[in-house]
Amino acid sequence: MQELQIGVGLLIIVFTFLDFFHTTLSGNGFGWLSGKLNRGLNIIILQNRSRQIFGFSGLIHLLVTTFMWFSLLLLGTFIIFTSSQDMVVNGSTFVPATYIERFYFTCYLLSTVGIGDFIPGNSTSELLAGILSFSGFILITTGLTYLLSVVNAVLNKKELSLSIATLGQDLEEMYNYFKNEDDLASLMSDSSDLRQQILRNSSSYLAFPMVNFFLTRDREFAVIVQLARLYEVLVVLRMDWQEGTRQYSKICSIIKALEYYLQLGLEKPESASDCKEKLDTLRSFWMEKGHVYKSYKLIDKQFTANLEYAGWQWEDVYKYSDQE
Structure with a gap:
């Protein structure tokens, strides 16, 4: 015994x-x-x-x-x-x-x-x-030791969120910020740093999974909301450039980093609620800009799952700054 x-x-x-x-x-x-x-x-x-x-x-x-x-x-x-x-x-x-x-x-x-x-x-x-x-x-x-690493990863996460938030308080501001520049000058110069920040935070999903449960009520600090905004704008901006151009390649490199971020997420696409009809309605916003948004079902589900686990919805991504 x-x-x-x-x-x-x-x-x-x-x-x-x-x-x-x-x-x-x-x-x-x-x-x-x-x-x-x-x-x-x-x-x-x-x-x-x-x-x-x-x-x-x-x-x-x-x-x-x-x-x-x-x-x-x-x-x-x-x-x-x-x-x-x-x-x-x-x-x-x-x-x-x-x-x-x-x-x-x-x-x-x-x-x-x-x-x-x-x-x-x-x-x-x-x-x-x-x-x-x-x-x-x-x-x-x-x-x-793990606690200190988690705190550092949380700070990196907030830094990434704020970096994107400074590009525009809402989707329209962010789109206009890039659109009004000649040849996407700032995006071209900052794309490498932005991509590295995204990839660095991607590793936090696996190395320090606790980081993903540091939730926030402030959208400017909500990294998944800011990443979703950036992704929506970049997909639309990419339509203005032909394959093979420097602008197209830079935009694609950031989009791939975002997709990698989603692939490492704690939430699987299967856990996402059905959002197709809602997204189609929200994305009609781009028709006013002369674009028909081309969606990708898997990416939409991955973003939806990650938004929901953090307590956000697609409406928060498309909300105007005066509605904050």
Whole structure:
């Protein structure tokens, strides 16, 4: 029975660290458990219609996920040290510890503090205590490093959003900004930097998936709204240039970066609601500019899925600045 209980505890600990390292170090997105947890949290946060909680969404995701990892680590370790009476004993009297005292010992062991009033009671317990004391240290130090990386990625995300927002407060301003320039001069000079910013933020989807749950109520900071605006304008601007021209190539390079960003998104196109009729209506806006918008079904679904996961709609992309 003791071996079985120790095995269960170790299994919980191993599963916790697999999920933890997959999320923080693998660069391949969330682990299975943290992915499920954060998607569920995001649904709850989005149900808050006033969006008052949006400003704290990223912090909530970080705290809840970290609490889950540490709680599972604590649970697995506690199960191990309750597998037999002599696993933890009083440091002075060597009397077997109570369950509360074992929980107390487990907390101090994982925090690597260790007071010494309770100690391992046999060789198996000593071996496991030595190994498990490192697990708490690893989780805390790696978690702090990950936290700093997430904060940096969030700042990069805001920088990208603001960079696009400065091109125009709405679609019409952004379109006119480029259209009124000779040969798209500013777009030609800034295209490389803009493309690099987009690609840099694309990697955040996988390397730091927590970044995507830092939601905002302000459209100028909502990167997916700004990217959708930029994409809509670039698709229309591309119609004015022939293939092979420098302008056409530069526009295509930014559009490809945007498409790559969407491909790495946490939300799959299948999760998007049906938006074709809505988009057709909104895109009639371009007919006033003398263009018939050429849509791509997959891209539309990818943008829709990513907009919805962040609490936005296509109406927010096409909304005029005086409606803000």
